[in-house]
Amino acid sequence: MHFMPDARRSFPTSLFSDTTPPALRAPGDAWDLVVTDGPVIATAIHDGHALRESLRARVALDDEARWREEDPLTSLLTQVGDTRLRVRQSRFEVDLNRPRAEAVYATPEACWGLDVWKAPLDEAELQASLALHDRFYDMVGELIDRTVARWGSALLIDIHSYNHRRDGPDAAPAAQDANPDIELGITTLDADRWGDTARRFANVLRRHPVRGALPDVRCNVRFPTGGHFPEWVYAHWGDKVCTISPEYKKIFMDEWTGKADMPALYALRDGLEHAVDAVRPEFLA
Template identity: 80%
Template sequence: MPDAPDSRRPHAETFLTDTTPPALRLREDAWDLTVCDGPVIATAIHDGHTLHPALHDRIALDEQSRWREEDPLTSLLTQVGDARLRVRTSRFEVDLNRPRAGAIYATPEASWGLDVWISPLEEAERAASLALYDRFYAMMGELIDRTVDRWGCVLLVDIHSYNHRRDGPDAAPADAADNPDIELGITTLDPKRWGDTARRFANVLRRHPVRGALPDVRCNVRFPTGGHFPEWVYAHWGERVCTISPEYKKIFMDEWSGQADIPALYALRDGLQHAVDAVRPEFLA
């Protein structure tokens, strides 16, 4: 069973009751959430860069190193969803795509060989970050429950990005054979119910060019096991939620300088919108 609180039961403090679409009761500084009435939820849980003020003097990494390992700009792609979530807190404070016990990077082995903290965090600092983790899963549990109750099933688009120039800004990029432009993680969906849906989704993405070329779109190449968040969704909702996790190679930015390629980013957003539109009728009650 995934290591997260059982969030499937509604938490009255998260959303107002009896509203369609669900409305947040209180603002949460750790994320931005917009909800319209519809069956598509799009998330960018690694987009964020902010840290709790108490951690600013504890972090060993400079801004650029943190930025490089985060998923900046992926929140723009969440525009394809009816519910759109951008987590503002950095994965270096708490990684919402890992089991709770490993959500705070304690060793270099947990974080691409990087020494994240000047010294181990105090228990109170860890507790504050893990409380945020618990609030996230409670909120998502209620949001998915309400959306399933409204529509019968949900399309969850769990958006990420990845680096392909790890050897340095002047080195050759990683071999394209093992690094598709868009990788779709589809290990945490019911293949009998949603396998054809995932294939249609991928085929539509392949038809929409980026920087003058059709993108290389493949499934489960670099990340064959999925992350904790989609695994948790599948464990709780099974075939009622079709989770597709696009991992975008950072062809929309320079991962070393942070310079964005805005036309490429919008082309990727438009391709994703077409893919969502193509399968949306399958999620309408």
Template identity: 65%
Template sequence: MTHDNDASAWFGDAQRLVQLRECDDWDLVLGNGPVVATAIHDGHRMRRSLLPHLAIDEADRRRDEDPFTGMLTSVGDVRLRVRNSRFQVDLNRPRDKALSTDPADTWGIRFWKGPLPEEERALSLSAHDRFYAMMTALVDALVARWGCVLLLDIHSYNYRRDGADADPADPARNPDIELGVTTLDASRWGDTARRFAEVLRQAPVAGRAPDVRNNVRYPTGGHFPEWVYAKWGDRVCTISPEYKKIHMDEWTGQLDIAALEDFRDGLEHAVAAVRGGFLP
């Protein structure tokens, strides 16, 4: 019998980390290095048994997911993309809020027709448990190998919530790239975070320098980076890039490939600029 919180149940560590257990909840690529890139809100898949309980259509649900963020994880040595929709289970929220049917927890939008059957809740929350058990094993193994880890918790956000033809949100409160750095240890990683932001500002997006700022829209951060900091402290430097959806039309879902590639190029340069601080 294996134990989910045991690193040896998930990963083997010979000359390089190898995966011992497959899981349909996510795509995981293990490279040899200290940089982890995750896209935990990229997924759109919804369990068939949940569909009758949804109060919104597929397009509306996709609008509040983070499509294409999985493509940005290519900058990591370790790359993780979650396949399931954040509304099936939200891995960036604590367990008791991970499958909320209260519109107050979902920007005032009613995603569910009402309370969900207990068996559906249990299935979703088991995926939340599985993810955090796997991440415990993964980060433990990486910290043991490298001493410290750079974790990029990649997201995107809407800035045209008032409608496809309405004015976009005020750019003063909506940077092109927001860096969530609420849970990194500033005494150890403050210079790293500053250098990371500097390099992002130098990488043009759609022909102009991007507006890159810290903790503007989400000053308190999310549960996932908070959990990481509580477990590993200054051994993990977590930066949460939130990309304004200027790389796509958030109402039609149409992708601007060039803009997304610009975002990825900038992220690659930023990682390269700070990577040395995570090597033995």
């Protein structure tokens, strides 16, 4: 892997208490974080829809357009983690799965062809968004450091979702052959150490039905290069962290109306819980 992380590796060591489990000394309002004692970290960094007050009059997109490109409800799936992190702020404020220099969508080309802003953001607004990017990576960096120090390794479940009905609410969904029900991004883990772990994880997911059928679970189909967040984790911790990035096709909701299929969502959560439990012993040694 030829990846250069942001030039910021020295994490603060005072963001968390020295208790077991650690707790944030000064919890913020940009994310919800629950830490219990265990090696599994589950994140939903695109679940949020909030925008800070100063951006609301500047955004050109309505709530529905923003919401379609976010990952609503994915935070429910983080219940499988010992540590559970849900980012409240929208990816349209700052995209935490992109490098710092690309984390604020400046052009339609950076954002699915969408015009996000009524006018370009001024430097003060840009820096306010990038400050949130910095805070997130400082916080997660210390959290992973502490988890690895206690357990020797960590399992990071980096949860996302994706649209498959982009042609409109009445159009046919995207073809199944290129759109698995669950795609596992495993490009940013050490294959020698964690390859068998990832295969076991996928096989367990395949055995748990959703909406009356076994799910189509495949690896690295739609997103073969991964995102910045798991790349950054791999660059800093290498084989100490096994990162699996499930991308759930939005079969648990209508991506145009927003109506959720809660039985499907809970079935996906239960399957993910079984998959985590199947590999958890490997992180308790």
